[in-house]
Amino acid sequence: MNDVIALLKNHRTYRNFAENYELTDEELEAILSASRQAPSWMNGQAYSIIVVKDKALREKLVAINPTNPHMLHSSVFLLFVADLKRTQMVAQKEQVAYEITDSLNPLIIATTDASLALQNAVIATEALGLGSVIVGSVRNQIEAVSELFNLPDYVYPVAGLSIGKPTVEMQIKPRLPKQAVIHYDTYKEYDYQLIEDYDKTMKKFGEARETKLWTKKFADYYSVSGDKSFNDYLKKQKLL
Template structure:
């Protein structure tokens, strides 16, 4: 097994970091890896904001209710971004482009581009002995984040990433078995799906009861029912449309 595979198979979210900033060379390597991720039609429709200002980090931590946004080696925000693509356009050219930019396809393209770049960054960081944690909760108050970083039209903050030197060992949370997410030639049958999920429920219940911290009695399917039944970030749809995305 090569070192790349070992890095991938060892992934876990790190939420406790040493009080040690990343070196500029480390940040540049991580960003360089991000920039070489695959991109749709060479659009590179994303931007990355490094947050070093302590006041802004504190405000992000308050929005996200995640203290490790303040306490890490470096914090990044990944944005869907088509703003740079229109900067050199005349008003007439922009109006022609706008119809396309406002559709769902281009929002998906920008979101996927940003996510691919982020995963490259995550793997690069982990390969260097660093830990990472994705932070989707910056979207808890998307308008505050928008204002905090003065984001123009066609730029949407998608998620953050805390990076740093791990300060504690973390259990690796189990994932669905291959048979539950990989199918060949057609979608899995309902009966097979139920069987695989039942087995995974037993595994995750055992994990929650025996992990080193925050033990609880919960199955994965029950957790998902609760999560998907709870209204969350209802402002996102209107915000994304206001930023010039996903209108049709």
């Protein structure tokens, strides 16, 4: 099997890192360079990466988001932000309107660009024999995180990434059955039994963090009204 494909298929998430391990400058630069080479809509590169090495700053970050102590104990923490400030500056310089709130498309573009850069960073990390965990919960305390990192308008945090040397080996987590995810030429209905079978697979996998069946977890999550403060935040950032 191709080495890159083997690496991708071997992906797993790590949350326990050696606290005395420090990434070399060369390793960090390799990860950041790979991240910056990610695909981007129209080469707009509508994202930025904040490299967080300072321990005091990371302590404040964990105080905001205490369920993710690895943000402090990892070797480095990267914050990926959707960034439409750069093109706002261009519009201002060119003295043209900047009508990004007329459609959700610019927000989707910037979020996708940031996510692709994030995924490249994950792959580069694993290629170096290191581990990582994506932290989407930075959006749960989005106002506090934004203030901590002085995010300007037209910018919002998409997710963070803790990177380090793993101290606990993890298993490869099973994914949904291929028949429930892959469609050829057109979207096709499939037997719901595939989803129920996945519940059984995940229950057998027995990850300690998973306290609910997969179906129950997402039935509960999407059965309640969304966090409207997130929408309010995006409006404050001039993104909606």
